[in-house]
Amino acid sequence: MSVVYEKVALIGLGLIASSMYWAMKRDGLAGEVTGYARSAETRDTAREIGLCDRVCDTAVEAVQDADLVVLCVPVGVMGDVAAEIAPHLKPGATVSDVGSVKGAVIEAVAPHLPDGVHFVPSHPMAGTEHSGPRSGFAELYDGKYCLIVPVPGSDRDAVDRLKALWNGMGAFTDELEAEHHDRVCAVTSHAPHLIAYTMVGVADDLRRVTDSEVIKYSAAGFRDFTRIAASDPTMWRDVFLSNKDATLEILGRFTEELFALQRAIRQGDGDHLHDYFTRTRAIRRGIIEAGQDTDAPDFGRSGSKS
């Protein structure tokens, strides 16, 4: 691979940024990568583990001369960070972000950016339940999708160059329009997370009654919800607040369907249940065929014959 950007600045050093760093280094995609995190503890950790070529004590210092600045902070503070760095951006630089919501981020960030700076929002559809500077790894984006969400007037060359970076880090890229992005993510990511959080919350209430049984016997399904529900609280608070309408719409549909299934259970309508469960099985096959998950029997977690 060849260098895509001479100088990259990562603002925020959590799972997404640290995985970007390791992936850019693995693939030789960037010259120097600077990093900044608001917390001194995170900056110390980054220095200790060699995360970023240079860790800066201010965002302004980190973005100095950068060809690409990537905002890797919770969606709720993107606007503040953009306002702070805007006067210090190099003319011709590209600013991107990795927020899970695009409409609200564009609204918050775009007004701050000076003319001659290109804004190309993005959203890598990958993650783990871990967070913080130690959680990143170079392979996170391999074979996953990174959605590129150009804003009206986004420079074509700037868009293509950012896509080249993500492709270099192992990801597929697709271009989506912001509102459509936010609706798709409400289905594939935001609503599932809220539902998982809810189920774990219910079990947590009951745990006080049933002691540790909920935990001991979690391998029969519940366990998978707890993994999703262990994701970063600040990030997810901001996601729900900034993609409110699309998330609430999907949750409304979800509740409707859930009520229909509850009624089928109450009425003993086995055919309805069986048909429904057969249909949902097919979508799983689609995901495996698309290479977005493996067919390994992961509920068992440990070694298997297949």
Added chain:
Amino acid sequence: MSVVYEKVALIGLGLIASSMYWAMKRDGLAGEVTGYARSAETRDTAREIGLCDRVCDTAVEAVQDADLVVLCVPVGVMGDVAAEIAPHLKPGATVSDVGSVKGAVIEAVAPHLPDGVHFVPSHPMAGTEHSGPRSGFAELYDGKYCLIVPVPGSDRDAVDRLKALWNGMGAFTDELEAEHHDRVCAVTSHAPHLIAYTMVGVADDLRRVTDSEVIKYSAAGFRDFTRIAASDPTMWRDVFLSNKDATLEILGRFTEELFALQRAIRQGDGDHLHDYFTRTRAIRRGIIEAGQDTDAPDFGRSGSKS
């Protein structure tokens, strides 16, 4: 390990039974293991892959002289199978089952069993999203819990011997009372499955609108729901119909909590969301500390640094 039962009969040859067979063989826990499945195709597959020492064409033949008979069929047909085999059981034999619901199974099976045959229901809390005779593997039960649910008057020696078998196959065992079992499983397994099925159903409806985006971008959370929702439709139909009350109660609590979170989103109550998401994170740590899942960042699925 030494032999726990001279002759074991497995009725039904899906994921649970086939994993039991491989585990019993790995650990030398049984003399001869016979197997029976209603479908000729399943019996042929079992013979082809060497699943069971002897595959029989009838359940009656399989249970002949068996010291332990394990019913590994969907909960809804346990009663019929018990009625069929009952006159052919060896005096002193133990009958067990692996159903995910215990109250309804005990009600359906117990009346058919003759005096002098011991009934000791069980429920291994382990599984994968795969089903059928090819899906089993010896390690499925390693480190998982198998719940033993003695019925009133269950013979102590028969209970202890069945526990020894499950311990030999790598599982921990706990004894629970049937009604309590069904309530705990409604939380840890039944409600999570219905919720996952529902979320996947919603996405499947939307997929017709958004083409394959739901599948392509599934790695951001939705993917984990599809794995649960790919479980066997017949098995799960029967579980919901036979653990109706406990499942509906948990779903009622779930809906209450979901509505509270939806209201917090609508009203922009970030503190409520953040507190909730912080609390659910703790339960995940409990599961990892209890050894019921690994801390590996599984969302990434592929190699990681940790």
